Amino acid sequence: MIRKFLLATAFVLVCWFAVYAANAADLQVPQQMTAGTDLTLHPSGSGKATLYLTGPDHVEKRGIRLGEEVTISGSALKASGYYQVMIKSGSDQSASRFFVSPAEPANENFLARPSRVPVAKNDVISGVAFVFDKYRNLVLAPVPVKFSLTVGDTAPMTRTETTKNGVAWVKLGSARKAGAAQFVAKVDDAEVRRVVQQVASDPCNLRMKAERRDKNIFVETDPVRDCTGNPVPDGTIVTFTEVDSNGRSTVDARIKRGIAQAQLPASDNATISVASGVVLGNEIHLGGGR
Amino acid sequence: MKRTLPIIMAVLLVVLVAAASIRSGKLLPATNPQGAVQSLFEHVKSRDFAGAYAYVASSSNVDQGAFTRDLVGKDGSLRTNASLQEADTRVLRENPNQAQVRANLKWSTAVGAFYDTRDLSVVKENGTWKVVWPVEKQPNLPPQVIPVNYLRWDIVRRGGEDDWGAQSVEAPRVRIISMNAIEKDGGVIILGEIVNEDTVPGFVSVNATLIGNDGSTIGDESSFDKISHTLLPKEVSPFRIDFPGVKLAKVKSVRMQPNALLVPASADPVIGVLHQRIETDARGKHVLKGELMNESGETVNIPHVLATYYDNSGKVVWVSDGYVDHALLPQIPVSFAVGLRDDLAAQVHSYRVTVNQYSMDRSQ
Numbered sequence: 001m002i003r004k005f006l007l008a009t010a011f012v013l014v015c016w017f018a019v020y021a022a023n024a025a026d027l028q029v030p031q032q033m034t035a036g037t038d039l040t041l042h043p044s045g046s047g048k049a050t051l052y053l054t055g056p057d058h059v060e061k062r063g064i065r066l067g068e069e070v071t072i073s074g075s076a077l078k079a080s081g082y083y084q085v086m087i088k089s090g091s092d093q094s095a096s097r098f099f100v101s102p103a104e105p106a107n108e109n110f111l112a113r114p115s116r117v118p119v120a121k122n123d124v125i126s127g128v129a130f131v132f133d134k135y136r137n138l139v140l141a142p143v144p145v146k147f148s149l150t151v152g153d154t155a156p157m158t159r160t161e162t163t164k165n166g167v168a169w170v171k172l173g174s175a176r177k178a179g180a181a182q183f184v185a186k187v188d189d190a191e192v193r194r195v196v197q198q199v200a201s202d203p204c205n206l207r208m209k210a211e212r213r214d215k216n217i218f219v220e221t222d223p224v225r226d227c228t229g230n231p232v233p234d235g236t237i238v239t240f241t242e243v244d245s246n247g248r249s250t251v252d253a254r255i256k257r258g259i260a261q262a263q264l265p266a267s268d269n270a271t272i273s274v275a276s277g278v279v280l281g282n283e284i285h286l287g288g289g290r
Numbered sequence: 291m292k293r294t295l296p297i298i299m300a301v302l303l304v305v306l307v308a309a310a311s312i313r314s315g316k317l318l319p320a321t322n323p324q325g326a327v328q329s330l331f332e333h334v335k336s337r338d339f340a341g342a343y344a345y346v347a348s349s350s351n352v353d354q355g356a357f358t359r360d361l362v363g364k365d366g367s368l369r370t371n372a373s374l375q376e377a378d379t380r381v382l383r384e385n386p387n388q389a390q391v392r393a394n395l396k397w398s399t400a401v402g403a404f405y406d407t408r409d410l411s412v413v414k415e416n417g418t419w420k421v422v423w424p425v426e427k428q429p430n431l432p433p434q435v436i437p438v439n440y441l442r443w444d445i446v447r448r449g450g451e452d453d454w455g456a457q458s459v460e461a462p463r464v465r466i467i468s469m470n471a472i473e474k475d476g477g478v479i480i481l482g483e484i485v486n487e488d489t490v491p492g493f494v495s496v497n498a499t500l501i502g503n504d505g506s507t508i509g510d511e512s513s514f515d516k517i518s519h520t521l522l523p524k525e526v527s528p529f530r531i532d533f534p535g536v537k538l539a540k541v542k543s544v545r546m547q548p549n550a551l552l553v554p555a556s557a558d559p560v561i562g563v564l565h566q567r568i569e570t571d572a573r574g575k576h577v578l579k580g581e582l583m584n585e586s587g588e589t590v591n592i593p594h595v596l597a598t599y600y601d602n603s604g605k606v607v608w609v610s611d612g613y614v615d616h617a618l619l620p621q622i623p624v625s626f627a628v629g630l631r632d633d634l635a636a637q638v639h640s641y642r643v644t645v646n647q648y649s650m651d652r653s654q
Binding site (some may be wrong): 084109111113114115116177192199200202203232234235236237238244247249250252254255256262263264265276277278279280284 | 341439440441442453456457458459460468476483485486487488489490491522523524525547557558560561564565566567585587641642643644
């Protein structure tokens with residue numbers, strides 16, 4: 001009698017568990033997804049349930065029917081990172097975790113430094129590209145980035161670097177020609193352009209001539225250029241110094257249209273020198289039988 | 291007795307007030323040369339230029355307007371914002387009818403005290419001593435148009451809507467090209483020169499931090515006004531940073547920090563520094579003298595002269611500065627003098643003078 005009772009109880013329990021198992025949602029999701037793609041779930045079971053979705057930048061709650069297809073829109077899965085989806089029906093719940101990885105590269109941020117650099121210097125221009133997908137997720141997979149630096153009509157200096165953890169960087173030398181260099185970083189169709197002003201370096205072979213005019217000595221430099229032949233920008237200071245028996249006279253002239261001019265006091269016997277920054281030019285002796 | 295004292299005090303008060311009012315309305319004749327000069331400057335101190343003019347000898351051949359302009363300045367010069375604080379007078383020579391009196395004047399100005407020394411002739415006119423006031427005859431520039439087409443630098447900075455990778459314009463590259471630490475007057479003084487190596491103008495300053503033998507910070511100072519703050523491309527400026535009350539023996543190292551900001555600027559005016567020479571002044575002190583010539587077309591209101599002195603190895607041994615109390619009118623030379631320490635005069639092998647300028651009509 002007791003044995004029959006136990007068998008009947010066991011049978012009832014098995015049936016009850018079978019009914020329970022049949023109603024509970026069975027949740028299966030892919031472990032890896034791409035940002036922006038729709039996710040379709042097929043929760044097994046029957047009856048009403050509530051779906052919860054939590055992600056890096058999105059939280060969602062909605063009612064579903066077990067046994068029917070449930071679609072989570074790609075717009076809810078734009079940010080890359082770990083997501084958790086949970087279906088709750090009564091006191092039963094089922095959860096799963098999955099990873100959304102970035103989509104194809106579509107954007108980039110490009111840091112080019114400095115904005116202004118002297119010509120003909122090695123490794124003075126740095127470019128750092130951060131590659132993003134169209135949802136602004138940093139693309140962690142290796143992606144080739146093409147850097148190119150061009151001044152005027154000269155052939156571009158190009159270098160291709162592969163991103164590491166979403167970042168690619170390059171160091172380039174400045175060209176020998178002054179001008180606004182176009183510094184471009186290109187990833188697939190995404191292209192960002194920066195301008196690096198390549199400016200003349202220190203004056204080179206600074207030379208002047210002097211002549212007496214009325215009551216003054218008029219001094220004028222030859223066109224002031226750097227060692228690679230670029231004209232030194234207007235506004236640059238050129239110092240003329242005259243030393244004679246009356247003392248020392250100096251004029252900090254500004255380069256204007258490529259040359260610097262100044263008027264110094266007249267003297268019968270003077271030594272005139274020219275300098276710009278730390279660069280010295282020629283020296284002229286006037287009068288004194290020389 | 292109870293009423294007597296208040297009555298006496300009241301009468302005394304009335305008498306003193308009356309005496310004071312009579313004195314302010316009437317000038318006392320100078321009975322000696324020093325008194326004449328002293329009285330003149332006392333009236334200048336209280337900005338009573340008409341009263342001061344009463345002590346000017348008729349032989350000066352100067353009208354009251356010119357006399358006043360000479361004292362209060364013009365063209366927005368430093369003197370226009372100055373007031374006389376002290377006048378120390380001393381008779382140099384004297385005979386019954388003529389004397390020479392030296393007046394050491396201290397003016398207070400917006401940039402600190404300004405010192406001026408004048409040797410004045412004093413003559414006896416109608417029984418009283420009067421001062422012969424030598425008014426500077428400044429040549430007038432004929433009306434003309436001076437074309438100015440110097441460069442200006444303006445700046446467009448990155449906007450708030452640019453992406454975070456967009457670059458802004460860099461600050462100019464500046465470099466300290468020499469530095470020397472000396473001990474003078476019980477303090478440490480850091481001297482040196484800084485150059486703007488870039489192709490754009492910069493607003494520069496130099497900070498120095500003294501590190502003690504135990505590694506602690508002794509002091510932190512900046513160059514303040516002993517520097518040309520606005521440096522055009524390739525312009526070199528001296529700097530001097532004073533640490534009063536610090537012994538050089540206690541300093542292990544000096545940390546220098548040049549700072550530069552990109553600022554809008556203009557390449558004019560050009561100021562020539564002519565006929566620089568080291569001389570000794572009337573008091574026997576070494577001074578660097580010369581003339582400033584404004585080669586542009588705009589008045590420079592307050593010129594500031596910075597002098598750098600080098601020894602025979604080219605090391606900076608001293609930096610001195612001085613403001614000129616006259617405005618620089620175009621093409622008209624104005625003399626200047628800046629002090630040089632007597633104990634360093636023998637070391638000085640060469641020197642260089644640069645000029646800062648402050649013009650009211652120009653914001654940069």
